Amino acid sequence: MRFFALVLAATISTTAVAQDSAGTVLVLDGSGSMWGQIDGEAKITIAQQAVGAILDDFPQDQRLGLTLYGHRQEGSCRDIQTIVAPALGTASEVRTAVNNIRPLGKTPMTDAIIAAAETLDYTNQAATVILVSDGVETCNPDPCAAARRLDDAGVNFTAHVIGFDVDDPIALGQMQCIAYETGGRFLRAADATELKDAIATVAAEPEIETEVLVTPDATLDAPATAMAGATITVRWNGPAAAGDSLTIAAPDTQSFVYVAEGQPAQLRMPADPGVYEIRYIYGPNDEIAATHRITVTPADAFIDAPANAIAGETLLLVWSGPDNEGDYLAVGPAGSEAYINFAYLYQGNPAPLVMPIEPGVYELRYHEGQNDAVVFARSIEVNAADIHVAVPASAPAGETLQLPWVGPENEGDYLAVGQVGGEGYINFAYLYEGNPAPLVMPVVPGEYEIRYHAGQDETVLFTSTIDLTPVTATLEAAETAKAGEILTVTWDGPGYVYDFVAIGALDEEGYQSGSWRYTHEGNPLTITAPLAPGQYEVRYFLGQGEVAIASRPLIVTE
Structure with a gap:
């Protein structure tokens, strides 16, 4: 999902103390979507120009700071950093930092607003935030509730919101709600000029008490009843003034x-x-102009499912229900509110729902997407799958074993080999690679475990030990060669994929660049001797880990 945000936060002390100047914090998005373009110009460039226009006229007697987010890490919702602390005379420092932004990560919009408010001590003094956004919040699950909490806790907290190139109705709803819950304004901007004008408009608004306005009459035409979570049609007649809205009075609703x-x-x-x-x-004036009472009735839903399923199995569940936005099916422990796996209803009917790996009694549930309420639930017993891997007692180290297996073959299931009792693995093979599955053994001899892993959460469902025996190799070649001469080498060894023969300096590990050949290229091999005279070794390397298992001396002369 696309996202671009610029937050300008300002605070004015509630007491007129001479040494206490007004303060401002710019919070700017450094996420990867800032590389998106409008009219051929990157959004980060547009943002930098808009900030520059603000800085050109920024009052010298106000403290200014800068906070960035999404600029250091990919995929992190905690990447929020104050680069310039609020102080007098920092406009030049802020401009330099903004112009050096290289977008990278995610977009914690709501947490950025919260961070700006906290920086400005919003619970003890008036604070205003100006947010410019081009998409849906990607980190905080409920920006509207967060805005409500800021408004409740703040002395006089206000958030103005500017929607920049936004058409997504969900994104628009979130932005409008943030402004509505904090008594701010919501504006839209389609290009760079409109963005600069919108920022200037809300930034210039004085923090004064609004005059008392008379609320005009309005009327509403809506049904008397509706199903829980349903979207209804409401006809209205009213002033349609800026900021007029329809809402439903209910606790914790957006x-x-x-x-x-x-x-x-x-x-x-x-x-x-x-x-x-x-x-x-x-x-x-945020006053009520008209009301209409409505009774919200319980939603009705059903899931058609078997009484039993195999652990990790993907069930295709036929369902019926209101199919409201965000509704989903889930499976979780019986008697618990938590769920393990889920599937949104927009994925189809039937909906694909993956069963848990651990056997036991679970519940299949139909959840209302708005507040996760359970509309319907039924029990299902998840049984252990029959799993077996035919593992030999021993094998040569480094060999690729073809392992026959029996198992559910759920999505992502795989075989792996690792140290006995260890948590990690050394090599693995997905089951979709075939049956038998090709699994490469480690090159270091010793006792190992071969395991069947569930792709869902990497749970080990089967283990069997195997003893890996050492492998050897021999090499035949001339004892001396001239620098750059072509040397013929006959080899005998395991000949695994990517095994190679190479020439390396006697007192060094590894091998010389340009003086090696893969064993699959033939036997004997022709290898070019190094150009520098000296003492060397011809070595046989296992391709896995580049472990040398055989060598013979070679003297390179001029």
Whole structure:
């Protein structure tokens, strides 16, 4: 999913102390999607220009700092770093740091807002955040709830949000909710010019009390009942002022829609049954202009499933239910709220759900996507799979064994060889490579374990020990050769894939570049002697690990 965010956070002290100047923290996205382009220009470049425009006119008597995220690590939601601490006269330092950003990682938008608020001591003094985003939050599961908590805990916390090149309705809903929950404004920008204008607009807004506005009348036309989690059609008649919205009054719900999105509006019902109130909220003063009572009835769902399944098996489950956005099937321990595996309903009907690896009694559940409520549950017993691998008692070290196996062959299952009692493995082969499966033995002799691993979580489902015996090789070649001369070498050895014969310096491990040949190229081999005279060795190397198992001396003359 694409994401680009710039956060500008400002705070003004609630007490007029001369030495306490206003403070500002820029929080800028350094995630990989910043390389995306608008009108042929990278978003990171647009962001750098927009920040530059702010810095050109930034008040000299205000403290300024910089925080970056997603700029150091790929795939990390914790990559948030304050580069410049808030202080006077840091505009030049901030500009240099911003211009040196090379986008890389993920986009913890919500945590960046929280970090900016905490930097500004928002629980003790007024603070404002300006967020510019082009996509869906990728780290925090509930930006709306986080914004609500910031608003509740802050002395006077406000978040203005600018949607930059955003069409995704989920992303728009998250942005609108962040602004709505904190009393901020939501604006949209489609290009670099509109982005700069939007940032300038909200950054210039004075922190003053708004005048008291009269709430105009409005009306709502909606059904009297709806199923839990369903999206209903609501027709409205009202002022359609900036920020006007429809919402449903319910604890812990994010369901709302701006009237500017169209007529009629589509409003999602809460996941919990009960009596609720649909409200028309007048944007300029956040007052209720109209209400409509609605009864939310329980959702009905069913999963058609067998009584038993094999551990790790993928069941194709036929289901029926409301199929609301985010609904999913899951399997988890009976009597526990936790689940082990899940499948979203948009994956199809039947839906593919992977059973747990550990045998036992579990529950198959239909979950409401809005709040994870269980709409339907049924029991299923997961039985152990019949697994066996035909392992010989011994084999030469480094040999590729063709191992017949019996097992469920679930997705990702594999055979591996490792130290007896060890947690890791040395070599492995996926079961889709065939039956028998080709598994390469380690080159160091000794006792090892061959294991059948579940691909789901790498659980070991079967083990058998094997004794790996040493392998040897012999080499025949002239005892001397001139520098650069072609040397003929006859070899006798295991001839494994990628085994090779090479010439190396007597007092050094390894081999000389250009003086080696693979054993599969023939017998005898022709190898070019090194160009520097001296004492060398002709060596036979196992390809796995480049372990030398045979050698003979060679003197290279001028």
